Amino acid sequence: MSQEEISAEQVELEELETPEVDELEALRAERDELRDKFMRALADAENSRKRAERDRREAEMYGGSRLARDLLPVYDNLKRALQAVPEENREASAALIEGVELTLRELTNVMTKHGVTPISPAVGDTFDPQLHQAMFEAPLPGTKAGQIIQVATEGFLLHDRLLRPAQVGVSSNTAE
Incomplete structure (x- = not known):
């Protein structure tokens, strides 16, 4: 074979290989692009799963906050009812007082069971x-x-x- 024949044959081989090489490179680029899209989609799915799990836990823990907040005045009123009974009437109203105390205790137990703590x-x-929320400030000697x-x-905490x-009321005494 002469030099010209070898050269012509190489040119033909290069022409035949070039489309295959270009096609192979295009397939590799497409594969890399699809792999990247797949990994991003997988990460998005994992983030969505974690977010949904966190939202579910929060809904489980704090979903009853409106109900709990609405029950707090009931708790306050039961405590006020017990405090309103004068000492001299305690014996005459013993059954009523006991019923209010039991109701208050049951309410407290239910609230504690559901994560509401005073x-x-x-x-x-x-x-x-x-x-705390300061309702007023007043100077009080000795504080x-x-x-x-x-x-x-x-x-209350949930x-x-x-x-x-x-x-609460807070002392407003200045440092001496």
Whole structure:
């Protein structure tokens, strides 16, 4: 074979290989593109699954917050009813008082069972704006500024979320 024949044969082979090589490169590019789309779709599906699971857990834990918030005045009224009975009438109203106490206890048990816990600050505790709502400020001798001087109503948490802040009076004494 002469040099010209070999050269012509190589040109023919290159011409035959070029479309196949181009087609092979196009298929590889398409494969890579489809793999990328597949991985993105898989990641989106996993993110959607995680988001749905988180939403389900939150709905399970906090879905009853409206009902719980609506029951808090019932709790408050039962406590007020017990506090309103004068000492001299306690014996005469023993059965009624016992019934109100049992109802209050049952309500408290049900609320606790569903994750509602009371926030019961005491006089002298430090005011915490995350858990307490200041209803008034007043200077009270013998207290420091920011101390709770009166508790108007208890607050409540639903698991770790504030359902209702405790309503308190706070000392406004200035540091001496």
